[in-house]
Structures are given as structure tokens and as C-alpha cells.
Amino acid sequence: VHLAESGGGSVQAGESLRLSCQASGYTFSRYRYCAGWFRQAPGKEREFVAAITATGTSTYSDSVKDRFRILQDNAKDITYLQMDNLNSDDTAIYYCASRTSEFGACASVSTSPRDFGAWGQGTQVTVSA
Numbered sequence: 164v165h166l167a168e169s170g171g172g173s174v175q176a177g178e179s180l181r182l183s184c185q186a187s188g189y190t191f192s193r194y195r196y197c198a199g200w201f202r203q204a205p206g207k208e209r210e211f212v213a214a215i216t217a218t219g220t221s222t223y224s225d226s227v228k229d230r231f232r233i234l235q236d237n238a239k240d241i242t243y244l245q246m247d248n249l250n251s252d253d254t255a256i257y258y259c260a261s262r263t264s265e266f267g268a269c270a271s272v273s274t275s276p277r278d279f280g281a282w283g284q285g286t287q288v289t290v291s292a
Contacts, residue, residue, distance in 0.1 A: 164186055164187070164188050164189060164190070164196065164261045164263075164280075164281040165186070165187045165188045165281070166184055166185070166186055166259050166260070166261060166281055166282065166283035167184070167185045167187075167283055167284070168182060168183065168184050168257065168258065168259050168283040168284065168285060168286040169182070169183050169185070169286060170182040170183050170286060171257060171286030171287045171288045172287075172288070172289070173289040173290075173291065174249055174288075174289070174290055174291070175290070175291050176249060176250050176251060176290055176291065176292050177248055177249065177250075178249055178290075179245070179246060179247045179248070179249065180246045180249065180288060181243055181244070181245050181246070182200070182243065182244040182246065182257055182259075182286060182288075183241055183242075183243055184198065184200075184241065184242040184243070184244075184259030184283060185239075185240065185241050186198075186240045186241070186242070186261060187240065189240075191263065193217070193237060193240065194217040194218075194268045194269065195217070195263055195264045195267070195268065195269055196217060196261050196262065196263055196264070196269055197214060197215065197216045197217060197261070197262040197263075197264070197269035197271075197272075197273070198214065198215050198233070198235060198242040198259065198260070198261055198262075199211070199212075199213065199214035199215070199259070199260045199261075199262065199273070199274075199279055200212040200213045200214070200233060200242075200244045200257060200258070200259055200260070201257070201258045201260060201276055201279075202253075202255035202256065202257045202258065202288075203255055203256050203258070203285075204254060204255040204256075207255075209258070209276055210224065211224050211274040211275070211276070212224055212227055212231065212244070212257070213227065213231055213232075213233040213244060214233065214272055214273065214274060215233045215234075215235050215242065216268075216269055216270050216271065216272060217264075217268045217269040217270060218268060218269075218270045219235070220270070220272060221233050222272045222274065224274075226252070227246075227253075230246065230247050230248045230249075231244060231245065231246050231247070232244075232245040232247075233245075242259060244257065244259075246288070249288075249290045250290060250292075251290050251291070251292045252290075253288060253290050254288060254289050254290050255288060256285040256286065256287050256288075257285060257286050257287075257288055258282055258283055258284075258285045259282070259283045260276065260279035260281060260282050260283070261279060261280065261281040261282075262278050262279045262280065263280060
């Protein structure tokens with residue numbers, strides 16, 4: 164699976180951004196894959212942001228819950244991350260990732276980057292106070 168992020172940029176605190184992740188090159192049925200977003204700030208480890216299963220179940224980190232939303236457009240193979248009310252702590256490189264189920268639909272949630280086998284190149288999000 165090849166993943167390509169877009170939509171990053173520089174914004175002021177309180178503003179919104181929408182990141183997109185275009186997927187291509189699926190080997191199996193689209194429903195064998197789950198999607199996730201992670202981020203990495205300078206000097207920090209990569210951390211989980213949000214994930215969605217092929218059946219539509221989503222989960223979020225506590226730091227973004229109620230501000231971010233992960234959306235899946237299966238017809239276009241695009242995963243979005245809608246980010247509202249951004250603050251300076253959200254400044255990071257954002258990566259989308261894909262996880263493949265061994266059997267059947269990808270229906271279980273995972274927040275561990277080790278479970279995701281395909282990664283995009285990342286897109287920078289900078290939030291000024």
C-alpha cells in the first residue's frame with residue numbers, strides 16, 4: 164500500500180486544518196485495511212492520534228478527542244483527519260498509516276505504531292500561539 168499525505172500548513176491557535184491521506188496499491192480487498200494517523204514533534208517519540216477500522220469504528224488519543232475527527236471515504240480511498248481548535252501542542256509532522264488484517268475485515272482497533280506496516284512521508288503542521 165502506498166500512502167500520500169497532504170493538507171499540512173501553518174495556522175494560528177484556534178484555527179482548523181484538514182489532512183488527507185490518499186491510499187493506492189491495495190493487494191487485498193479494501194476492507195482488509197485499517198487506517199491511522201500518528202504525529203511526531205521535535206525531540207519526541209511518534210505518538211498515536213486517531214485510527215479507524217474498515218467497519219467505521221474510530222478511536223482517538225485523549226489529547227485530541229473532541230477536537231479531531233478521522234473520516235474514511237472508501238469510494239476514493241482517502242482517509243481524512245479534520246483538526247479543529249488547534250493549539251501549539253499540535254505542532255508536529257503528521258503521518259498516516261495502514262494496517263492489514265490477516266483474515267477478513269480489519270475490525271479491531273489498534274493504537275500502536277508497531278501494528279501499522281505502511282506509512283506515508285508525513286506532512287508538517289505548525290500552530291502558532
